[in-house]
Amino acid sequence: LAKTTQPISMDSYEGQEVNITCSHNNIATNDYITWYQQFPSQGPRFIIQGYKTKVTNEVASLFIPADRKSSTLSLPRVSLSDTAVYYCLVSGMDSSYKLIFGSGTRLLVRP
């Protein structure tokens, strides 16, 4: 399984765009990248998933460069309610049963 590295914490202000980068240098050809959001005392919630280039949904965008050794979760115009821990996971078809979370990035959005 590819090991992931994320910043431990980030600070932002309401209305700003936040970019959280995850490093996964040993990502395999069949691996995909998934991001989750977790609020205190709740289970993580799926945000977005991708394999390469750019993926966008109603809450976030995911940018994956050509070498796929990193990925960036982009949250447009954050609000106080986006304060949470964000996890990046890398998993593939061969190891898709085993899903291991890293330490995550604790995002604090200030007014």
Next chain:
Amino acid sequence: SQTIHQWPATLVQPVGSPLSLECTVEGTSNPNLYWYRQAAGRGLQLLFYSVGIGQISSEVPQNLSASRPQDRQFILSSKKLLLSDSGFYLCAWRRGGGWYEQYFGPGTRLTVT
């Protein structure tokens, strides 16, 4: 739609006592099931995962065990709890065999005293 249940929601147990946490999933069949533990202020630690009835893979050797007696039921057990077993226990499910996201239950807050 699919729903995942966990119980109890909170539990306070003395050291050395047994433990049984239950997780059930509705609205899907043959899910992959997972148990995670989260210590206060920490990330999620994968404890067990199961791809089918009776098939359990352990990630962390410790005093916990898991069983899957039915397709959509996953049980986490211990014969003797340790103080270090305190934490937030999360059950999750996902469709198998592809790039599917996980869905998490509400969790059980366990305090070992």
